[in-house]
Amino acid sequence: MKKTIIYTCPYVPSEWIAAHGLRPSRLMMTAAETTHSIGSVEGVCPFVQSFVNEALTNQQACGVIMTTVCDQMRRGFDIVCRGNTPAFLMNVPNTWQHPDVQKLYLEELNRLGRFLTGLGGKTPLNEDLAEIMLEYDSARRFILAEKGHLSSRQYSEAIAEFNQDGKSDIEKHTTGKEILTDGIPLAIIGGPLLREDLCLFDIIEDCGGLIVLDATETGERGMCAQFDRRRLHEAPLMELVNAYFGSIPDASRRPNNQLYDWFERELASRKVRGIIFRRYVWCDIWHAELYRLKQWTDLPVLDIDVSGRGEALSARIIQRIQAFVEMLR
Known part of the structure; x- marks a missing residue:
């Protein structure tokens, strides 16, 4: 091993x-x-x-x-x-x-x-690095292509499994349950989620919403860009730099206009109607970003601050999500 x-x-x-x-x-x-x-x-x-x-x-x-x-x-x-x-x-x-x-x-x-x-x-030799980059790039493309066949929670679980193991068994994440497609389209934005937070996707669906964009660090936003296949073979390490350091948007970046360019593109393409902003109480980076996001977007924003002690299932958060989704009906 x-x-x-x-x-x-x-x-x-x-x-x-x-x-x-x-x-x-x-x-x-x-x-x-x-x-x-x-x-x-x-x-x-x-x-x-x-x-x-x-x-x-x-x-x-x-x-x-x-x-x-x-x-x-x-x-x-x-x-x-x-x-x-x-x-x-x-x-x-x-x-x-x-x-x-x-x-x-x-x-x-x-x-x-x-x-x-x-x-x-x-x-590694350049050709060995290029071969591995192709394998990972193909796996990422496959996961992205399967989004429509998975629930929002299953999709985020598949991304997490790929990050941890370098592959994702899509069939393992399908349950045979009908995939919800008619909920109010929402985005979840913030830093990394804990595994316990994945229940938020189910709670949101139960309330009539649907996460169509996981813009957390552990979701789509934390995936590198697709590789340029030509540059990959010519200079694989530099293409790795471009796809990771040059392409992953984050609130920590200065300037972080790249993050808002990504938001603008993805929120529009998914027809998002509301944003759930999920942050840790002690995270200064994302706490500071909340104000800018509200100034930047016309979409309603629900701020959920958690300490990571199981609040995702708390009555307080469930009630706030219910009220937020109801407001968007």
């Missing part, structure tokens, strides 16, 4: 890890209370808390990758370093448009490559 590298940030290219002969696993976390003594992180979002705990206790992982995109995750890196699993902090610049910054990201990938070879990986 290949050695596993765990991480959560979408700016870490899974293809780069796989090309080194290791198994990339981008995790969708499950909420968990802190049980590890050196994993106690007070006052941080539960997603970071859960990943820190996972990094300290995962017996299958041979390496951990964290990034500087999230300040809380960056601080969590110091705690993970106290554990027994080798950890790597990847510098992902918030600015992204200048060629010098793209060069810095490329240098970080090369530095990451040295970390991976130190764990038993092998330095």
